[in-house]
Every structure is written in C-alpha cells, then in structure tokens.
Amino acid sequence: MRTLLRPAPLFLLLTYLAVSAVPFVPMLLGKPLERPWQVLGVAFVGWLAAWAIFKRPAWFHWLLIPAFVALPAEVYLITYYGQGISTHHLGIIAETSPGEALDFLGSKVWLMLAVMAGIVVWWVASWGVARRTRELDWNDGSRPVVLIALAICVAVWAYGHKFGIAPATAKPGHTGWKLPPLAPWARLPFEFDAFAQSWPFGLVARGVDYYKERTYLAELSQRSANFHFGARQQEPDSEPEIVVLVIGESARADRWSLNGYGRDTNPRLSGHANVVNLPDVITAVSATRLSVPVIISRKPAMQSLKDGFAEKSFITAYKEAGFKTFWLSNQISFGKFDTPVSVFAKEANVIEFVNLGGFTDRSNYDEVLLRPFGNALADRAPKKLIVIHSMGSHWNYSHRYPKQFDQWQPSLFGVDQPAYTDITIKPQLNNSYDSSILYTDWFLAQLIDRLKGSQQRTSMLYVADHGQTLYDKSCKLAFHGHNTKYEFHVPAFVWYSDQYQAHYPGKVERLLRNRKAKLATENMFHTLLDLGGIHYPGERVEWSFVNPGFKQHKRYVDSYGWADYDNAVMKGDCREVIGREKPLKREN
Structure with missing residues (x-):
C-alpha cells in the first residue's frame, strides 16, 4: 500500500480514476445517471482486463490516446446536451472539414485548443510516469487466475450472444443440433448499454456502432450507385437561381393559423407576399425515416415501409442539371431511424449536420441552420439547391423554442423531463406544441427574408414529414406512429x-x-424538379402541381394496410383513418 501512495503510481492511478469518472459528470450537475453500478462494474472489469492482459500500464497506456483526445468533447456534450459522444457525433467528426469546424466553433476555437493542449500535456505526463514506474506491474500468481476467469466470462457472454438467453420461467432444452440458450442464472450482470456508457472502454462500443451504421449506409447507397436521371434544365441561362426545400418535423396542419387555427401561430408567414399555402397535403406514413424518402425521391408511398430504394433523390437530378447542392440538417445523421434519410443526404455536394444534441431535450434550436444557410446563399455557384431538414416540433416541444416564443400558458417550458404519457399535462403539452409552431413560423420567415434579400430567382417549398396526435378531446393517444388524421x-x-x-x-x-388540390408528399419530388425547370426521361409531369398536365391521384395512408385517404371515415376523437374499402396489403 505504501508503494501505491508514492507520487508516481498515485498520479497514474488518479489519472485512470479521473478518466473512468467521466460518465458520472451528470451527477455533478444534479442529473441522474442510468445504471451507475453497472457503469462502475464495467470500468472495474475493464481496467482489470487491461492490467491482466498487458501486465503493466506502460504497455496499454498508448491505447488510451482516443479516450484522452475525445474526453473534452464527451464532457462538453454531457454538460450541454445531456449525452455523450454517439455515432452521429463520430459521423460529424469524420466528415467535417477543418474550415467548417472553425466556422462552427467561432471564438470557442481558442478555448478548445487550450483545453486540447492541456489534455495532450496530461497524457504525455502520465505516459512518462507509466514508462518509468514498475510498482504497478502485475507479477504475482493471481494474474493467470484472473485471465482464466475473464476468459470464462467472455465465453459465457459469447454463448449467450450466439444462442440467446432462456426466459426465467423456461426449462432448459434444445431442438436438433442447436445448443440450448444460456440459462438465466448464468447471464452476466451487465447490459451492453452500460458498457457503451462507460469511459474509456465505451468508446469501443460506439466505434463498433459507427462502423455498423457506415456499413449499412454503404449498403443502402450501393443499391442506387449506378442510377442516373439524365436530368437537364429545360431553358438554362446564366442568371443565378436558388431552389429550397424545407423538411418540417412533427407539424400538423390544423395547428397552423394559415389553415384556419384559432391561435395566430403563423403571424410572420401570413404577412409575407408570395406565400401560397397548400391546405390539403397528406403523408402516407407517420415516421420520419419512412416519410422523408417519399418526399425527396420517386419511392412510391406504398413501398415506404421497405428499407432502401434503387433510385437516387431529386438532389442528384439537380446536380445533373448543373446545380450545386446543399443538405443542411438539424437532425442526426446515423441511427436506426436516421440512416435511411442520410443515404439521400450523402448525394449533396455540401453536407452539414449541425445538431450536437440529437433528439435530446437540449438539442439546438432550428436557428442554428441560419449560419450554414447564409453560407450556402453566399456560395459563388450561380445555381443552387438547398435542402433544410429542421427539428421543427419534435418532442420535447418546449425545448424546440427559446423563452420569448413561450406564448401560451401554462406550458412545459423549463420542465426538464415531463412525463409525456401523463394525460394530466395535456393543456401544457398543447400550449408548448403551439409555441413550437410559432417558432417554426419565425424560422421559416427568416429563411424567406434571406432569400428575398438575395434579389435572385428563388423558390422555397416547405412540407412536414408527419403530424402529431395530442390527446385531442377524449383521445388517449399522443405523438406519432398512429393512423390518425x-x-x-x-x-x-x-x-x-x-x-x-x-x-x-x-x-x-x-x-x-x-x-387547394388534394396533394400528397408523393407530389413533392415531381414539383420540386418542375420548380427549377428540370426535366428527365420518363418524368411524371402529371404529379407536379405547377405543371399544366397536373392531375390528382389516389392518396394512400398506412392504416391497417394501405387505405384510400379520400375514401375513408375519421373514427372517434382520435380521427383514426378507416378505409371504406378493404385496405391494400402492405409490402414490408
């Protein structure tokens, strides 16, 4: 013990303790930490394994370089966004150029450089101590015992991962040649999420997740790798031209005063000339990852439940026609619900995902997109397509707008983690939702003002991916993923x-x-190309509502199969869409 209290080994042990304590930063901020004992257990086992395998710190300390380098970002994200580094953040780091990083950080860059310099000095100092000290070498007979125990734990985990874990009430057994599942009592007392949450060992899990998402993204992209529209602008000229698509999030039409809502949620848009409201637009599905591909590509609504698509989006058509393309997103780039959208985003010439908070309560307001939007407008390319993917009214509604937009009371503003399943907060929930629409109105008006200020030939289309159910009247449903109007x-x-x-x-x-035509998100792809005067072989001009050949078509929604929206009844206060005829079968 006296040996361990000497300055050199004590400094090294305190260094490793400090690094391992990173996941507990939320507790210093008065926030709860999920699975704290499991995180502690993972850290203990991780260090035990490192010492047992490598014998002395000098032989594994260099493996900690990524953990040291990423430590400032991890603490920053936990402090300001309530989460650590995710696959989305790894994607941003991998794909952001130094110029974009400097532009994003602004004056913070000097502070970040100073912190990073301190981290480098810390690592070098601890590395020097690890090389010189021998008091922490593991030389006694307990080391092979621990290695055997660890090997057994790994084997048990691998067995459970391969053959599953039997339910607590099930009797062990097996069918044919397949080995039986792992008995419940043999299950290791650690969850994978706790491992991913730990530091520095959780970086391995996050890196694996990032690799999986990149592989999945590459697989989706491969399906359309050789696809071309053969698109061209019908009457090209040298005049600058800008086409903008804004993809809204979780907005429902009847909460917009432009559509007759009693509260004035669109005071700025209603005061803008040349805003043409489209009051009758429906989306086929109520999930972002399924609805957005239908908006930006020719993917049929009734194929929206299928992963991937063999064609590219309208972004590629614009590129073929000579436009420089931008994808600016306040959503996230990787994850179960986001990668299918990112596969289309990757078609753009310039891609920026600016939201460091993901879908947590403390993610960025949509105004964070105004900076890259201004950069896109200032770009020297004469013809540009800009896609804005906003956070809109994604839950938590009260965290989607700053205090000055907290218009209707009582609200959830300032409530850290409201229980969204608690129907007693229905008034506050609805008031906060309306305030998020008010903020969206301000944000969209800001975009229009900037486009108007450019004094160029510009057009902008806004459409939301899906709406929300909000405990309407006696309805017990909220949020999305249902089949309501x-x-x-x-x-x-x-x-x-x-x-x-x-x-x-x-x-x-x-x-x-x-x-006032009956429109669907399927119309948007065709109309967006028509807005820029872009045509291609095999186009469906009858689906563009700015084309003389426009015709209305059947609008199907995912409700117990594919139901004809315009030949359906709206059942109960939830306004559940029930087709009058037998719905068409889903293609999963």
Whole structure:
C-alpha cells in the first residue's frame, strides 16, 4: 500500500480514476445517471482486463490516446446536451472539414485548443510516469487466475450472444443440433448499454456502432450507385437561381393559423407576399425515416415501409442539371431511424449536420441552420439547391423554442423531463406544441427574408414529414406512429420571389390554380424538379402541381394496410383513418 501512495503510481492511478469518472459528470450537475453500478462494474472489469492482459500500464497506456483526445468533447456534450459522444457525433467528426469546424466553433476555437493542449500535456505526463514506474506491474500468481476467469466470462457472454438467453420461467432444452440458450442464472450482470456508457472502454462500443451504421449506409447507397436521371434544365441561362426545400418535423396542419387555427401561430408567414399555402397535403406514413424518402425521391408511398430504394433523390437530378447542392440538417445523421434519410443526404455536394444534441431535450434550436444557410446563399455557384431538414416540433416541444416564443400558458417550458404519457399535462403539452409552431413560423420567415434579400430567382417549398396526435378531446393517444388524421394531414406551402414569377409566370399561375388540390408528399419530388425547370426521361409531369398536365391521384395512408385517404371515415376523437374499402396489403 505504501508503494501505491508514492507520487508516481498515485498520479497514474488518479489519472485512470479521473478518466473512468467521466460518465458520472451528470451527477455533478444534479442529473441522474442510468445504471451507475453497472457503469462502475464495467470500468472495474475493464481496467482489470487491461492490467491482466498487458501486465503493466506502460504497455496499454498508448491505447488510451482516443479516450484522452475525445474526453473534452464527451464532457462538453454531457454538460450541454445531456449525452455523450454517439455515432452521429463520430459521423460529424469524420466528415467535417477543418474550415467548417472553425466556422462552427467561432471564438470557442481558442478555448478548445487550450483545453486540447492541456489534455495532450496530461497524457504525455502520465505516459512518462507509466514508462518509468514498475510498482504497478502485475507479477504475482493471481494474474493467470484472473485471465482464466475473464476468459470464462467472455465465453459465457459469447454463448449467450450466439444462442440467446432462456426466459426465467423456461426449462432448459434444445431442438436438433442447436445448443440450448444460456440459462438465466448464468447471464452476466451487465447490459451492453452500460458498457457503451462507460469511459474509456465505451468508446469501443460506439466505434463498433459507427462502423455498423457506415456499413449499412454503404449498403443502402450501393443499391442506387449506378442510377442516373439524365436530368437537364429545360431553358438554362446564366442568371443565378436558388431552389429550397424545407423538411418540417412533427407539424400538423390544423395547428397552423394559415389553415384556419384559432391561435395566430403563423403571424410572420401570413404577412409575407408570395406565400401560397397548400391546405390539403397528406403523408402516407407517420415516421420520419419512412416519410422523408417519399418526399425527396420517386419511392412510391406504398413501398415506404421497405428499407432502401434503387433510385437516387431529386438532389442528384439537380446536380445533373448543373446545380450545386446543399443538405443542411438539424437532425442526426446515423441511427436506426436516421440512416435511411442520410443515404439521400450523402448525394449533396455540401453536407452539414449541425445538431450536437440529437433528439435530446437540449438539442439546438432550428436557428442554428441560419449560419450554414447564409453560407450556402453566399456560395459563388450561380445555381443552387438547398435542402433544410429542421427539428421543427419534435418532442420535447418546449425545448424546440427559446423563452420569448413561450406564448401560451401554462406550458412545459423549463420542465426538464415531463412525463409525456401523463394525460394530466395535456393543456401544457398543447400550449408548448403551439409555441413550437410559432417558432417554426419565425424560422421559416427568416429563411424567406434571406432569400428575398438575395434579389435572385428563388423558390422555397416547405412540407412536414408527419403530424402529431395530442390527446385531442377524449383521445388517449399522443405523438406519432398512429393512423390518425392529425398525423397524416401535414402543413405545406410554396414561396417564390418576384424574380421567379417574372421568369416562370406559368408555373406561378398553375401553383395558384392548384393550391387547394388534394396533394400528397408523393407530389413533392415531381414539383420540386418542375420548380427549377428540370426535366428527365420518363418524368411524371402529371404529379407536379405547377405543371399544366397536373392531375390528382389516389392518396394512400398506412392504416391497417394501405387505405384510400379520400375514401375513408375519421373514427372517434382520435380521427383514426378507416378505409371504406378493404385496405391494400402492405409490402414490408
């Protein structure tokens, strides 16, 4: 013990203790930590394994370089966003250029450099101590015993991973040649999430997840790798032109005052000239990863439940027609619900995912997109397509807007983690939701103001991916993933500049003529290309509502199969969509 209390070994042990304590930063901030004992256990076993395998710190200390380098980012994200480094953040780090990083950090860059310099000095100092000291070498006979015990634990874990774990009430047994599942009593007392949450060992799990997501993304991209539209602009000229698509999130049409809602949730958009509201637009599914591909590609609504698509999005068509393309997102890039969207985002020339908080309560407001949007507008390319993927009204609603937009009371503003399944907070939930729409109105007006200020030929289409159910009347449902009218009926509008109208008077005339047509998100791909005057072989001009050949088509929604939305009844206060005819079978 006296040996361990000497300055050199004590410094090294305190270094490893400090590194392992990173997951407990939330507790210093007064926040709870999930699975704290499991995280402690993982850290203990991890260090035990490292020492047992490598025998002395000098032989494993260099493996800690990634943990030291990433430590400032981990603490920063935990402190300000309530989560550590995720696959999304690893994607940002891997794909952000130094110039973009400097632009994003601004004046913070000097502080970050100073912190990183301190971390490097800390690692070098501890490395020097690890090389010189021999008091922490593991030389006695307990080391092979521990190695055998660890090998047994790994074997048990691998067995359970391969053959599963039997339910607590099931009797052990097996069928044919397959070995029986692991007995419940033999299950190791650690969850994979606790391992991923630990530090520094959790970095391995996060790296593996990132690799899996990249592989999955590559597989999805491979399906359309050789696809080309053969697109061109019908009447190309040298005049600058900008087309913008804004993908909204979790917005329902009947909460927009543009659609007749009693509260003035769209005071700024309603005051803008050339805003053409589209009051009757439906989405086929009420999930972002399924609905967005239908908006931006030719993926049919009734194939939206299938993973991947063999074609690229309208982004590639614009690139083929000579436009520089941008994807600016306040959502996240990797994950079970996000990678299917990212596969299309990767088609753009410039890609920026700016949300460091993911879908946590403390993620960035959508105004964070105004900086990269301004950069895109200032880009020297004469013709540009800009896609904005906003956070919109994603739960938690009260964390989607700053205090000055907390218009309706009582609200959930300032409540850290409200129980969204608690129907007693229905008034606060609805008030906060309406305030999030008010903020969206401000954000969209900011985009229009910047486009108008460019004095160029510009057009912008906004459409939400899906809506929300909000304990309406006696309805006991909330949020999305249901088959209600509130989730299928989404807000949408088109704005155009005076310069656009002067160049495309026919498109504006047809837009105004068809503004009250029965539309679906399937119309958006075709209309977005038509807005830029882009055509390609095999196009369906009848699905573009700015085209003279426009025709309304059947609108199907995912409700017990594919139900005809316009031949359905809206059941009960939840307004559940029930087709009058037998729904068509889903293709999963």
